[in-house]
Amino acid sequence: MSGKRSIGRFLRDNAVVLIFLAITVAAIKPSGYSLTYIGQEIITRLGRNSFLVLALLLPIFAGMGLNFGMTLGAMAGQIGLIFAVDWGVAGWRGLVFAVLIGVPISVFLGWVCGKVMNKAKGREMVTGYILAFFMDGVYQFFVLYMLGQAIPIRSSSILLSRGYGIRNTLNLQIVRQSLDTIVPLKIGPFVFPIVTFLVIAALCVFVVWFKKIKLGQDMRAVGNDIVVADAAGVPVERTRIIAIIISTVLACVGQVIFLQNMGTMATYSAHTQTGFFAVAAILVGGASVKRAGLPNVFIGVILLHALFVVSPMAGQRLFGSAMIGEYFRQFIGYGIIALSLVLYAWRARKEAAAARAQQREGESAPVNGGAA
């Protein structure tokens, strides 16, 4: 392979990352922010978002695409937090309490999600997306009508004035940044949420370990080819359900981490953007529908959020309107998802066509880079 070709290949394989890097770097100067400020923001946002993005990995291994159904886990986490605030469990104990309530719910929701997706093989993504919409209805029903009526809520301060249903904004003051600040760490001008980073690191270790055990191997086999995996005796449907359950549980924990850092919770809309931001991040990091790894997660979070930090101000300075920056950042978010889905589907079709052509010629040469 000549040097020129490998550069071309590098550019092609990393098109999304490079485009994004260029936009972000170009927007830094007009935003007028100092690099220290941007650096601190990125550190904070790494702690806030990485866990949620990591939740996407397992379903990708299992060949189920980007799990838009992770929103279900986020809802479970929010229900946990509502109870933690209601019971007045403060500090990191409140977070543990929220997770303890959220995890059983998210296991159940993940199981439902896996079951539904098994019935919609080949269009898991759009199904997960609609399922998240549907469950949003169930969540509203539960939080807006059941809590305070069928399920008692102790503190009336978090209820709507009519006596039932949770307020639109929930103040998380008692658990605010309790995980981030257990061990305060300041290096130079930067503050690090060190315990949050440790939790994220532990999850990374788990992912690496999980890929090595039998279940992880099965998952990869299912992801590569359902028919072959089935013939080899891998319980396909069960493995897929497990992948989704783990993803949903991780999304639940991730949402708790996200919200403790934010400090307030928009009860009825906090979860609606969870899937969008996580999916955009992992795709910006260079992942595709079929292939993703730990580096994609972190590169993605850094790049996406660097742009999110600078784009409103850049829009303000360049066009005299902060709204343009805001619309631009949403356009980039949706656009990058569309672009990488298109690039992936395009490439997959080309490879399939190439493989067919090769078969027709009767060549037995192995398909180069077929796994890529």
Next chain:
Amino acid sequence: MPDLKKFITDFGWPRIIIFLFLVFLFIAAPFVNVRIDASIADVLNRFGQSAVLVLALVPMVQAGCGLNFGLPLGIIGGLIGATMSMQFGLVGFAGFFGAIALAAPFALAFGWGYGRLLNKVKGEEMTIAMYVGFASVMLMSIMWLILPYNSPKMVWGYAGKGLRTTISVEGYWSKILNDFLAVRIGKFFIFPTGLILFVCFCAFLMWLFLRTKTGTAMTAVGSNPDYARASGISVDKMRTISVMLSTLLGAVGIIVYEQSFGFIQLYDSPLFMGFPAVAALLIGGASVNKASMVNVLVGTILFQGLLTMTPSVINSLLQNDMSEVIRIMVSNGIILYALTRKTKVTK
């Protein structure tokens, strides 16, 4: 008996439940002081308002491109036409049809590009369509701010530029179809003749089109691409035509919607307009790869009936505002149901 059983499996339980629920709402209405005649007028009005948007989904379903979650792209075309028609000061029928005429080239151009894109990603259309739609809505949001519109009716008063979030079409072509030949019976019931006629006309044109040579070829591509290719039909060309048609109808649909609603809604409001249309089509009995005019008309009536009746009846029945939750669960539940049916995925 086996006939009934077959009918139920074909039609699907969710649809039967929704139908029975709607019947129940109409029976319950008089008991909670909801006027039946006003409700029916309301349902008819809303049926006409959104039927063309639902109709817009049919060509792509028929050509095997799946449910067009990218409908916002067509809607954007319609918005461009509507705002331009107002900018040029066209009023009355000239304004309404002018809006359609101005929207058409944009919609067709968008549809052509969008169709070419979808041809490259067969099998993944629905997810990609959704995000292409979202991205284009956001891109247009920037455009609404910077395009040189200057009609004082449409731009922000203090800045003198940038379109408003909602623009009233009052005095231009508000209710132009609704009021055409409208028949008033009693105090509460108005039959929007012009609107219903327009919808029927569009549906009839689509019905005719599906029976032309091109229309049959398109359906063939949807039901069996390999067979279609073998009989000399260009699959990609047919798919592109279906997408262009769908986008064009989306543009017409939103203009019809606006004249009845009375406002043009810009910026991120088109984001989720595709989903109710999809839900309506599916409630009417369509599947991911088969849809007919009957599906469109029945589905829109059922879905809009549900949207009209649940707030008034359920809210007075239960003394709360649960209708929104019911709407979310019904419309997305029916889409989920359709997605999980066993159908062949076109590769």
